[in-house]
Amino acid sequence: xxxxxxxxxxxxxxxxxxxxxxxxxxxxxAGECDPGIxxxxxxxxxxLMQSVAGPQAKAATALFEDINKDGGVTMxxxxxxxxxxxxxxxxxxPARTVGNVRSLVEQEQVFAIHNxxxxxxxxxxxxxxxxxxxxxxxxxxxxxELLASAADRPVVAGAVNPQTGWEVSAHAxxxxxxHPDAKIAVLYPNDSLGSGSLAxxxxxxxxxxxxxxxxxxxxxxxxxxxSQVVNLANSGADVFMNFATxxxxxxxxxxxxxxxxxxxxxxxxxxTDTNFxxxxxxxxxxxxxxxxxxxxxxxxxxxxxxxGVAQWREFAARHARDFASTDTIAATGYNTAQLLVTALxxxxxxxRTDLLDAVRNLDGVTTDLSIEGIxxxxxxxxxxxxxxxxxxxxxxxxxxxxxxxxxxxxR
Numbered sequence: 252x253x254x255x256x257x258x259x260x261x262x263x264x265x266x267x268x269x270x271x272x273x274x275x276x277x278x279x280x281a282g283e284c285d286p287g288i289x290x291x292x293x294x295x296x297x298x299l300m301q302s303v304a305g306p307q308a309k310a311a312t313a314l315f316e317d318i319n320k321d322g323g324v325t326m327x328x329x330x331x332x333x334x335x336x337x338x339x340x341x342x343x344x345p346a347r348t349v350g351n352v353r354s355l356v357e358q359e360q361v362f363a364i365h366n367x368x369x370x371x372x373x374x375x376x377x378x379x380x381x382x383x384x385x386x387x388x389x390x391x392x393x394x395x396e397l398l399a400s401a402a403d404r405p406v407v408a409g410a411v412n413p414q415t416g417w418e419v420s421a422h423a424x425x426x427x428x429x430h431p432d433a434k435i436a437v438l439y440p441n442d443s444l445g446s447g448s449l450a451x452x453x454x455x456x457x458x459x460x461x462x463x464x465x466x467x468x469x470x471x472x473x474x475x476x477x478s479q480v481v482n483l484a485n486s487g488a489d490v491f492m493n494f495a496t497x498x499x500x501x502x503x504x505x506x507x508x509x510x511x512x513x514x515x516x517x518x519x520x521x522x523t524d525t526n527f528x529x530x531x532x533x534x535x536x537x538x539x540x541x542x543x544x545x546x547x548x549x550x551x552x553x554x555x556x557x558x559g560v561a562q563w564r565e566f567a568a569r570h571a572r573d574f575a576s577t578d579t580i581a582a583t584g585y586n587t588a589q590l591l592v593t594a595l596x597x598x599x600x601x602x603r604t605d606l607l608d609a610v611r612n613l614d615g616v617t618t619d620l621s622i623e624g625i626x627x628x629x630x631x632x633x634x635x636x637x638x639x640x641x642x643x644x645x646x647x648x649x650x651x652x653x654x655x656x657x658x659x660x661x662r
Contacts, residue, residue: 287362296355301340307584308338327599345375423455433461436488484512508536546620551649559619624655
């Protein structure tokens, strides 16, 4: 059954000390209450890089406060609870993420970790959370490792980036359709995301007329990828598969433009932010690049006629002191917070198992900002919430969307 969530309430800050339903430990038994939930409140925590992802946490906090002002979220067990949300700064340092998550679980007694940002941070804490039976819901990663280790890490559900292998194979299909004999240059980070993306691309191209003619990796701590882009440009490639993230995408697009290297360019969906990634490179440098996404680009007024985008604009206007309505990072936080609220409305019970069951059984869910044709769907055996995404091309300063693609069961 299709489920649409559209929130438009008024704000009031809500913070309270949450007492666990019982003094029981971490062992989960269906029907029992676990730490972090009472009949009136439920507590969540997150860890992210405040200097970049701060608006994401602020938008989630604002949405939860609006809901609390209206009395709280009515959950599947019939009880209405206020959402208490704590987001800590980790500077995108996995070691700090570990410390933050331990504090949230052991001192703050959160019920679950919500919307943790990044693959390295997620992988740094997932074994600890599994040992404590604390859910990690809607993390921002698409790492294939989550699927490969799902049996050993059963606390992860609803990741809000596409599975890396699926996204890369979808890019490969685009490349082969447009350039059957493509000569491809690849830029990738020297981490699990980068190596996994490169391996997935190599697999997807097997047996085709396309070939990878140049590969360049970079360390996440390096100050620049200019030399890597120069090497790639000198390869004669006519397609640029750019698996870089954040500022490295900015640098690589800018350098390619300076070199007058004009390959058909594809970028990772997690690095498509117009305000923080593309604009600093220069909009001309980003013209014509391709990627995928699942919510509308709120930095552009192009989709303001959509009812859900209008809801977002109204919500952001009420919280203008905290974030702008054109802030795409804040929009991401709003979207993921809405997914959590939907799961809570379906959560029938007060155990962490009940939350995981709800997150793993989303069916046809849409949010205010989901692109037309996109739904968020989850299953117990697939730890990702992104199973449909819209191909998009950057033209004239904004993203333009094509027909939605949906993950097949064979992926």
